[in-house]
Amino acid sequence: MSVQQETAPSGAATLRRSILGTELGPCTVRVQHGTDGLRPATGTPDVYLHGAAGSWTTFLPLLSRAPSHDRVLIDLPGWGDSTSGCRPERFSIEAMARAVTEVLDSLGYQRWNLVGHSMGGFLALHVAATSPERTASVATISATTFGVAGAARRPLRSLFRFPAFVGMLTVMRAMAALGPAGSALIRAVGTTPVMRPLLAPFFADPAAISPQVIRGLGLDARPASFLAAARAAARYDFSQWRGVSCPVLALRGDRDVFTPASDLIRLAAVIPHIQPATVPVCGHFANIERPEYVQALLDDLRRP
Numbered sequence: 001m002s003v004q005q006e007t008a009p010s011g012a013a014t015l016r017r018s019i020l021g022t023e024l025g026p027c028t029v030r031v032q033h034g035t036d037g038l039r040p041a042t043g044t045p046d047v048y049l050h051g052a053a054g055s056w057t058t059f060l061p062l063l064s065r066a067p068s069h070d071r072v073l074i075d076l077p078g079w080g081d082s083t084s085g086c087r088p089e090r091f092s093i094e095a096m097a098r099a100v101t102e103v104l105d106s107l108g109y110q111r112w113n114l115v116g117h118s119m120g121g122f123l124a125l126h127v128a129a130t131s132p133e134r135t136a137s138v139a140t141i142s143a144t145t146f147g148v149a150g151a152a153r154r155p156l157r158s159l160f161r162f163p164a165f166v167g168m169l170t171v172m173r174a175m176a177a178l179g180p181a182g183s184a185l186i187r188a189v190g191t192t193p194v195m196r197p198l199l200a201p202f203f204a205d206p207a208a209i210s211p212q213v214i215r216g217l218g219l220d221a222r223p224a225s226f227l228a229a230a231r232a233a234a235r236y237d238f239s240q241w242r243g244v245s246c247p248v249l250a251l252r253g254d255r256d257v258f259t260p261a262s263d264l265i266r267l268a269a270v271i272p273h274i275q276p277a278t279v280p281v282c283g284h285f286a287n288i289e290r291p292e293y294v295q296a297l298l299d300d301l302r303r304p
Contacts, residue, residue, distance in 0.1 A: 024078070025085040137246050204282050
């Protein structure tokens with residue numbers, strides 16, 4: 001394990017950066033220590049899991065204040081700083097969730113709160129189902145569950161209901177076929193004005209999103225990992241979520257193109273202790289568009 005210190009771009013606090021081994025390859029994780037002073041063995045951190053088109057940096061708007069307890073920000077194997085030595089051919093929801101618990105075990109945590117965006121919400125629910133005694137709470141932000149999994153299985157049949165996802169899946173397939181050149185092309189486009197209209201469907205007010213965020217999403221694109229995650233979602237058995245026993249907050253933006261309201265209804269039919277909520281004037285990235293609103297809901301979820 002290698003350890004480094006770095007400062008969060010938000011300037012909120014120093015992050016302790018480590019590289020830990022998992023069954024899917026080396027995983028880069030950043031820990032922001034809380035002011036409560038509790039050791040990992042006794043503290044309950046907030047663990048952030050990003051989506052298939054992101055990295056730990058998509059949670060930066062939620063890190064503006066000093067935390068009372070530890071925050072753990074994971075670049076999942078295949079994304080962000082965790083691409084070297086990754087094994088996407090081994091991807092499954094189960095394997096990615098095991099990678100998360102491997103990281104948390106290596107850090108010494110016994111229990112945790114999970115915050116997952118998009119695919120990260122999917123993973124958080126699986127971790128909660130398979131480690132119920134260790135999961136204190138789950139908050140999903142636009143979790144890509146039933147609808148996107150069905151679209152991944154049958155993209156043509158789902159074109160009219162999920163055009164943004166099917167379009168993104170098609171682009172990622174084309175870019176993955178180009179190998180490293182495909183990723184380089186996406187990164188190059190991400191530095192041009194073309195990227196903003198391409199990402200417009202994912203935000204309620206695209207013009208309000210900073211150029212740094214737009215460029216960051218382009219830099220975070222990992223076509224092969226995106227495709228592997230889509231295949232994993234398509235194969236998943238959602239009945240496993242009946243094992244979730246902790247409180248669950250399930251958020252979606254009212255203009256979310258990936259997470260329809262029907263997904264929250266179906267989640268409520270499977271998960272017993274769930275609080276669905278719709279974030280107004282918001283697309284797929286509530287953690288970026290409405291961070292204060294999201295943080296208030298997270299605080300309510302964890303309040304005794």
